[in-house]
Amino acid sequence: MTVGLRLDEAVWGLLHQALQLYRDNPRATDHLRHQLAQLEQPLRIAIAGPWRSGKSTVLNAIMGEEVAPVDGPDGSGVFTWYEDGPRPRATAYSTNQPPQELAVAKSATGMRVDLVGWRAGELRDIVVQWPTRALRQVTLIDTPAITGPDEQGRSPVMDRVLRDADAVLFLTRDGRGTDLRVLESTRDSAVGQAAPVNVILVLSRVDEAGGGRVDALLTARQLARQQYRDPRVNALCVDLAACSGLIGLAGRVLSESDFAALAQLARVSREDLETHLLSADRFVRGELPVPLDPGVRAALLDRLGLAGVRLATTLVRTGCDSRVKLSAELIRRSGLTELRESMSRFFVDRRDTLKARSALAGVEALVRAEPGPGTGELLSAVEQILAGAHEFRELRLLAALRNARLGFDAELAEEARRLVGGDGVGLAIRLGVEHDATVQRLWEAASDAQWRWRDLAEDPLLRLAQRRGAQVVVRSCEGMLAELAEGGR
Numbered sequence: 001m002t003v004g005l006r007l008d009e010a011v012w013g014l015l016h017q018a019l020q021l022y023r024d025n026p027r028a029t030d031h032l033r034h035q036l037a038q039l040e041q042p043l044r045i046a047i048a049g050p051w052r053s054g055k056s057t058v059l060n061a062i063m064g065e066e067v068a069p070v071d072g073p074d075g076s077g078v079f080t081w082y083e084d085g086p087r088p089r090a091t092a093y094s095t096n097q098p099p100q101e102l103a104v105a106k107s108a109t110g111m112r113v114d115l116v117g118w119r120a121g122e123l124r125d126i127v128v129q130w131p132t133r134a135l136r137q138v139t140l141i142d143t144p145a146i147t148g149p150d151e152q153g154r155s156p157v158m159d160r161v162l163r164d165a166d167a168v169l170f171l172t173r174d175g176r177g178t179d180l181r182v183l184e185s186t187r188d189s190a191v192g193q194a195a196p197v198n199v200i201l202v203l204s205r206v207d208e209a210g211g212g213r214v215d216a217l218l219t220a221r222q223l224a225r226q227q228y229r230d231p232r233v234n235a236l237c238v239d240l241a242a243c244s245g246l247i248g249l250a251g252r253v254l255s256e257s258d259f260a261a262l263a264q265l266a267r268v269s270r271e272d273l274e275t276h277l278l279s280a281d282r283f284v285r286g287e288l289p290v291p292l293d294p295g296v297r298a299a300l301l302d303r304l305g306l307a308g309v310r311l312a313t314t315l316v317r318t319g320c321d322s323r324v325k326l327s328a329e330l331i332r333r334s335g336l337t338e339l340r341e342s343m344s345r346f347f348v349d350r351r352d353t354l355k356a357r358s359a360l361a362g363v364e365a366l367v368r369a370e371p372g373p374g375t376g377e378l379l380s381a382v383e384q385i386l387a388g389a390h391e392f393r394e395l396r397l398l399a400a401l402r403n404a405r406l407g408f409d410a411e412l413a414e415e416a417r418r419l420v421g422g423d424g425v426g427l428a429i430r431l432g433v434e435h436d437a438t439v440q441r442l443w444e445a446a447s448d449a450q451w452r453w454r455d456l457a458e459d460p461l462l463r464l465a466q467r468r469g470a471q472v473v474v475r476s477c478e479g480m481l482a483e484l485a486e487g488g489r
Contacts, residue, residue, distance in 0.1 A: 008039070010385050011356040017381065018363050021374050028366055035362045042083065043138045043351045044358075045343070046161045049171030050179060051145035054204040057245035058171060059142050061336050062343075063134045064252040068142045070113045070126050077144030078123050079160070084136055085129025092118070093125040102126070137348055141165055146182060155182050162186055162361070166354040167347045169339075171204040175227050175240070183236045189368075190379075191361040194386040197395035198354055200342055201237040203227075206335070207244035207307040216307060217244060217333050228402065238346045238399045241339045247308045248336030251327045254303075259323040261300055264290045265309070266316035273313060277306050346395065349425050353391040360385060390475050394420040397472045406469050412456075416469065419449055420476050427480055443484050450477035 015036050022028035047055045056068035063082070070080045070090070090102040090113045103114035113126065141164070146157045161168060172179040183201075187193050206220030220242035227233050228240040265273060268289050276286045283306065284297045300309055311333065312326060320326040331337055347354060364382050367375045386392065400406050401417045408416060417423070419430055428435045431445040456462060457470035
């Protein structure tokens, strides 16, 4: 929603201005043409985080299939791009060879990629095409483990993530310490400071918290809400979610045989079963009161983990008496539904805004790396676009409304969130009217909202932060009225 020159139009003009300025620099013009091309491509979402943060598991849970990880020849991580395609296919891009197609083996639950013959250090990227609805609007990027900042305060993997991705799911076990310092190091540019709107922080592997108790997932969600109120945290991301990728994935791929085995376990009394769930070895090798093959137990453990087995059997005992019911409840309890909703609201619905942000960051990085005559004006143009882009203000306001730091009462906060696109960016959704409302009905709703929020923006009794938040809502209403005047719906 833009008033005046649209953000995508301003960025398109900026890229062409930069192309003209760097016309005699082939490397720079290639970079800029690449930025232009990316404006039309699916949104690129990187899943990043430190070692053992569960990146590949979360990616698989989002896709609903086991396709990750694709490890490098030496077992190291490699940037792996998952995009929509008509059939399973994988292509390797190396540092010193032309692209090569890789052998792909598709299984009932996912795939395996053959990397025989590749040496350590040769692979730069692997692009996997996979036919799935989850990739229709986005490209997902599985990334190598991120290490802490180096002596210069940089993380090479994170630098590349920020260079290549439009948005980031940053996975962390606790949301503190080194992980926050890595995210803070991404804000050393004008774009990073003015528009920190492309990161969702994810508390991952939360099923393991508190010794894998049944209520660990609920506790993790409460912790996420508390942590998001920390100014240091909410300054770095637009949302903070808690998710167990392992349990979410288990819910999405749960088979009838998995359910049958869990139902058998659920017939064991809670006290007896709990003694077998004290360790993985005891669960797999111990003498259970029901006949369940050790191989089946090992498969359940691999699929769900000890905490997941504990949760699943409890759910079966309390009413999840079919595979469908258990699957749905595991997905809900895992936090995966909330994470996907957050990705849709802050990333997919704001695709054009995040694409424009990536282009602005690309131009800024180029100008700072290769300054010359006229580049000062180009940098000023970047800063002007950042200062005037209402789309970024909407995202920042959504983040502020989520942790209630503005101080609006619940009803006002809910209306503000809806008007700036928190439920979706369509006019009817923003205005809270029926989807087939007439233009006249939309106009009346937008006008009423505009005047109400203008009064709030000018109310001297409100705090400055509240008045500024109200001004953002007013501008959104003005944008809707302008769109309706141009014939939009």
